[in-house]
Amino acid sequence: MIDQGCTPKKPKTKPLQFKRGTADAFRRCNPVLLCGEPGYEYDTKKLKVGDGRTPWNRLPYIGDFNKPKDGKSAYELWLEQGHSGSINDFLESLVGPSGKSAYEIWLSLGHEGTVVDFIDYIQGDSAYELWIQEGHTGTVEDFLDSLIGPSAYDVWISAGHTGTVDDYLDWLRSTTWGTF
Numbered sequence: 001m002i003d004q005g006c007t008p009k010k011p012k013t014k015p016l017q018f019k020r021g022t023a024d025a026f027r028r029c030n031p032v033l034l035c036g037e038p039g040y041e042y043d044t045k046k047l048k049v050g051d052g053r054t055p056w057n058r059l060p061y062i063g064d065f066n067k068p069k070d071g072k073s074a075y076e077l078w079l080e081q082g083h084s085g086s087i088n089d090f091l092e093s094l095v096g097p098s099g100k101s102a103y104e105i106w107l108s109l110g111h112e113g114t115v116v117d118f119i120d121y122i123q124g125d126s127a128y129e130l131w132i133q134e135g136h137t138g139t140v141e142d143f144l145d146s147l148i149g150p151s152a153y154d155v156w157i158s159a160g161h162t163g164t165v166d167d168y169l170d171w172l173r174s175t176t177w178g179t180f
Contacts, residue, residue, distance in 0.1 A: 018047075030055045058144055073123060088115060 018040040019033065026041060033039050033050020039059075040047050046093070048059040072080075075090045094102050103118045111121070126132070128143045136143070150158070153168045161171070 026056050030057050032056070033059070054141060060140070075119075087119065091115065103158070 013054070015145070018038040019031070020040040020042050021029075022043045023041040023046070031039070032053060032055055033048070035052035036051060037046055037050040038048065039056065045059050047062045048056065049062060050059065060139070075087050078090050078093070083090070085093075091101055091103055100108070102122075103115050106121070113121070128140050131143050131146070138146075153165050156168050156171070161169075171178060
């Protein structure tokens with residue numbers, strides 16, 4: 001029977017407490033939560049639940065589906081930062097050292113269309129969604145795992161070097177750098 005009154009009673013079990021801390025503390029520590037173990041960021045009021053193998057920094061927040069909640073475009077965010085101007089002004093602000101805008105680079109890669117076509121092209125799909133569209137299957141975690149490549153040591157070995165990891169580290173520390 002549920003006690004409807006306000007008389008405190010001695011609990012029979014310990015109270016449930018989540019692993020908790022600030023977002024920065026979790027980010028720096030990057031723990032792996034047990035399967036089903038909750039972790040609560042008390043400064044952001046956000047919650048993650050572990051799966052027993054994924055580090056904190058790669059776990060999604062509960063209710064977070066890797067898309068901005070307000071759906072703002074990069075242009076809208078640019079305006080919010082105090083900039084003013086049209087979409088073309090925004091795109092011009094993205095011109096890199098080569099002198100080409102993102103739109104010009106997009107055209108040089110074989111695409112065709114107007115600036116509006118380019119904007120439509122770059123809006124919407126996440127990297128994971130693009131990965132799925134390319135014929136891959138799997139979860140977001142599978143996608144993230146696919147991004148993991150060989151270690152720097154493995155790249156060093158594949159470039160023709162020989163030796164142990166310690167040899168590689170000594171090579172990195174040397175004052176005369178080798179070439180790949």
